[in-house]
Amino acid sequence: MSMDESGRRPRIGVMGGTFDPIHHGHLVAASEVAQSFDLDEVVFVPTGKPWQKHVVTSAEHRYLMTVIATASNPRFTVSRVDVDRPGTTYTIDTLRDIRADRPDAELFFITGADAVAQILSWKDVNELWSLAHFVAVSRPGHDLSISGLPAQDVSLLEVPALSISSTDCRSRVSRGYPVWYLVPDGVVQYISKHHLYRSVA
Numbered sequence: 001m002s003m004d005e006s007g008r009r010p011r012i013g014v015m016g017g018t019f020d021p022i023h024h025g026h027l028v029a030a031s032e033v034a035q036s037f038d039l040d041e042v043v044f045v046p047t048g049k050p051w052q053k054h055v056v057t058s059a060e061h062r063y064l065m066t067v068i069a070t071a072s073n074p075r076f077t078v079s080r081v082d083v084d085r086p087g088t089t090y091t092i093d094t095l096r097d098i099r100a101d102r103p104d105a106e107l108f109f110i111t112g113a114d115a116v117a118q119i120l121s122w123k124d125v126n127e128l129w130s131l132a133h134f135v136a137v138s139r140p141g142h143d144l145s146i147s148g149l150p151a152q153d154v155s156l157l158e159v160p161a162l163s164i165s166s167t168d169c170r171s172r173v174s175r176g177y178p179v180w181y182l183v184p185d186g187v188v189q190y191i192s193k194h195h196l197y198r199s200v201a
């Protein structure tokens with residue numbers, strides 16, 4: 001996608017996450033930011049090897065569940081940059097790779113309230129602000145605060161509260177509880193077909 005006839009730069013959201021599994025909290029957050037920030041596209045970027053999270057499932061399964069969950073939305077796409085890059089996943093590399101792919105675009109990195117609270121611990125945090133505008137969305141159970149972060153580079157957005165987490169989805173599957181309506185139908189079927197989360201919480 002390049003600049004349109006009016007000279008407007010494409011506005012691209014980047015939704016990074018471990019997505020183990022992807023759920024409706026992620027999808028609503030991306031959809032709301034797309035609406036509020038007039039985005040042309042949201043690129044979902046499943047992590048390869050996140051360093052601040054215990055990952056249960058292979059990157060390939062998490063990537064495929066993300067593709068299934070986003071397939072019906074013409075403005076949602078999925079990138080393999082983090083899955084394919086060897087080594088630990090850092091957002092600084094994610095944003096550099098997406099920028100290299102979309103040199104014309106304005107990037108908006110989407111994070112939930114829990115993730116943004118940790119952002120000062122992220123690799124090369126002071127360089128992140130020049131690569132993207134950050135949008136921190138509300139999440140039940142977490143205070144939405146951006147104190148200590150550069151105000152011109154970070155926005156706050158209230159989104160419909162969905163009290164869903166991947167941890168809870170994994171736990172429910174392992175206990176034999178349904179995850180229908182917490183994750184997209186295709187993801188329910190993918191989890192069942194590949195016997196994911198049967199013995200993990």
Ligand SMILES: Nc1ncnc2c1ncn2[C@@H]1O[C@H](COP(=O)(O)OP(=O)(O)OP(=O)(O)O)[C@@H](O)[C@H]1O
Binds near residue numbers: 016017110166
């Ligand atoms: N219910 C939700 N509402 C708003 N934002 C969310 C929600 N769930 C996750 N996010 C945000 O989506 C991004 C990716 O989240 P992630 O894939 O780690 O899911 P998670 O549910 O937090 O996973 P886990 O329970 O395994 O820690 C993060 O920025 C996170 O804050």
Ligand SMILES: O=C(O)c1ccc[n+]([C@@H]2O[C@H](COP(=O)([O-])O)[C@@H](O)[C@H]2O)c1
Binds near residue numbers: 015017047090
């Ligand atoms: O760059 C970092 O150091 C860093 C540390 C923790 C999380 N992140 C990113 O934040 C996003 C959400 O991560 P997570 O672990 O909550 O799924 C995802 O894109 C991660 O790559 C990035």
